[in-house]
Amino acid sequence: MEPKASDTDDFLESTVLLDEAQYEEGFKDGYNDGLGLGKEEGREVGLKLGFQVGEELGFYRGCVDVWSSAIRVDPGAFSARLRKSIEQLGELVDKYPLSEPENEQVQEMMNTMRLKFRVISAMLGVRLEYEGYPKSSETDVVDF
Amino acid sequence: MDFLEGNLELRERQRLEGHTDRVWSLAWNPATGVCGIPAMLASCSGDKTVRIWQQGPSGSWDCSAVLEDNHTRTVRSCAWSPSGKLLATASFDATTAIWECVGGDFECVATLEGHENEVKSVSWDASGSLLATCGRDKTVWIWEMQPGNEFECVSVLQGHTQDVKMVQWHPFMEVLVSVSYDNSVKIWAEDGDSDDWHCVQTLNEASSGHTSTVWAVSFNSNGDRMATCSDDLTLKIWDTSAKASETSGSSCGSWVTQYSFYLDLFCDARDKRRHLCTISGYHDRTIFSVNWSRDGVIASGAADDAIRLFFESKDNSVDVPSYKLLLKKEKAHDMDVKLSAMESKGT
Numbered sequence: 001m002e003p004k005a006s007d008t009d010d011f012l013e014s015t016v017l018l019d020e021a022q023y024e025e026g027f028k029d030g031y032n033d034g035l036g037l038g039k040e041e042g043r044e045v046g047l048k049l050g051f052q053v054g055e056e057l058g059f060y061r062g063c064v065d066v067w068s069s070a071i072r073v074d075p076g077a078f079s080a081r082l083r084k085s086i087e088q089l090g091e092l093v094d095k096y097p098l099s100e101p102e103n104e105q106v107q108e109m110m111n112t113m114r115l116k117f118r119v120i121s122a123m124l125g126v127r128l129e130y131e132g133y134p135k136s137s138e139t140d141v142v143d144f
Numbered sequence: 145m146d147f148l149e150g151n152l153e154l155r156e157r158q159r160l161e162g163h164t165d166r167v168w169s170l171a172w173n174p175a176t177g178v179c180g181i182p183a184m185l186a187s188c189s190g191d192k193t194v195r196i197w198q199q200g201p202s203g204s205w206d207c208s209a210v211l212e213d214n215h216t217r218t219v220r221s222c223a224w225s226p227s228g229k230l231l232a233t234a235s236f237d238a239t240t241a242i243w244e245c246v247g248g249d250f251e252c253v254a255t256l257e258g259h260e261n262e263v264k265s266v267s268w269d270a271s272g273s274l275l276a277t278c279g280r281d282k283t284v285w286i287w288e289m290q291p292g293n294e295f296e297c298v299s300v301l302q303g304h305t306q307d308v309k310m311v312q313w314h315p316f317m318e319v320l321v322s323v324s325y326d327n328s329v330k331i332w333a334e335d336g337d338s339d340d341w342h343c344v345q346t347l348n349e350a351s352s353g354h355t356s357t358v359w360a361v362s363f364n365s366n367g368d369r370m371a372t373c374s375d376d377l378t379l380k381i382w383d384t385s386a387k388a389s390e391t392s393g394s395s396c397g398s399w400v401t402q403y404s405f406y407l408d409l410f411c412d413a414r415d416k417r418r419h420l421c422t423i424s425g426y427h428d429r430t431i432f433s434v435n436w437s438r439d440g441v442i443a444s445g446a447a448d449d450a451i452r453l454f455f456e457s458k459d460n461s462v463d464v465p466s467y468k469l470l471l472k473k474e475k476a477h478d479m480d481v482k483l484s485a486m487e488s489k490g491t
Contacts, residue, residue, distance in 0.1 A: 081296060081339065115300050122258035122285075122297040 165190030175228025352419035
């Protein structure tokens with residue numbers, strides 16, 4: 001059993017450990033400030049990304065809804081393959097986990113939806129987009 | 145004809161002039177040149193047009209049609225359908241046009257849009273009902289012909305990480321090969337009949353593949369061999385025959401024979417191709433094109449303006465086939481020499 005620190009040691013301790021105490025207090029202040037700022041920044045990034053994802057999903061949802069209505073009006077105007085693709089895109093939009101932003105598969109799901117949308121656009125012969133629609137290729141030098 | 149005996153010579157028969165910019169590619173009409181039908185050739189150019197050439201009774205070639213006022217940029221590649229009735233032209237303007245020959249005149253009957261930028265290559269499958277295109281947007285598109293010359297997009301294949309330079313269908317199976325600036329060769333096949341196309345194999349550096357941009361691919365007439373050429377100065381020969389896999393525990397029961405027309409079992413297409421040999425040391429500049437003739441001669445066109453012909457040498461004691469250089473024709477053309485069926489074109 002170790003002897004307990006006596007009173008004579010205590011009053012010296014705070015002087016000796018002064019810079020350590022100061023350091024810890026400074027760290028705590030900085031950490032708390034950082035927590036606040038980080039939360040603010042995270043909120044901004046989250047809002048921005050969430051908006052982008054929502055905008056894209058909403059765009060596909062809107063397109064699928066309009067196309068599905070058109071199919072109901074005149075199913076014969078669309079080929080079986082086209083109807084199936086539109087249905088599949090609708091299912092993909094529904095399946096997207098909106099409340100799981102950290103789900104690892106969301107990027108892949110987005111890519112699948114974009115690809116499906118391109119196929120449908122090509123089949124319908126339309127070019128639909130909105131400002132800020134993600135393009136897969138950047139403009140660079142034309143080669144052979 | 146035994147190619148390995150004696151001196152061979154490649155002689156220029158005629159120079160076809162007419163295009164006002166570089167000629168990128170050409171294609172022989174498969175329904176011509178036989179049964180008394182005069183041979184027909186299509187050439188496509190940076191001048192945004194496609195020219196049709198026909199061999200007259202005297203043996204000389206004349207330009208019988210010019211397909212113009214359609215593409216707004218370079219026409220990079222062209223391909224005839226197996227029936228010879230349709231011609232597909234792929235352009236840097238991101239579209240692929242389908243032309244129908246009606247009594248000597250060509251009419252554009254369809255325009256395939258979808259690629260985001262330059263389309264680099266187009267290929268018809270053996271049945272003439274599927275068309276594949278590829279481009280700088282790194283994707284490969286598969287289209288199906290519907291009644292009335294309508295084309296429907298079946299699938300957009302992603303997988304290459306760079307510009308896709310060329311696509312080519314297997315001579316009789318519904319298997320598609322694509323080659324790219326990302327140094328790889330990809331094999332694509334359909335899962336059953338569901339429009340679900342997948343990359344079933346990637347031939348890259350790890351599979352003894354190329355170490356730089358792969359520019360072209362060509363199957364032999366049997367479909368059991370495939371040649372690829374690259375910026376890495378080599379030609380590679382691949383075994384693409386349909387034979388039983390060595391791996392045990394495979395869930396695939398029956399194996400499709402080499403001469404069957406439809407690949408029903410998805411798993412039959414997987415991991416079928418392997419590297420056979422590399423032809424190196426013959427080229428010192430990028431090899432832009434490779435073509436395997438009906439007689440088994442492999443022709444290569446390179447940036448050094450030369451055409452080289454190779455043939456498989458039979459007198460070797462190793463299991464792996466090796467290829468001998470038959471001849472080298474220097475200063476044949478400017479860059480991008482492309483050969484088909486033993487005749488050539490250039491700028």
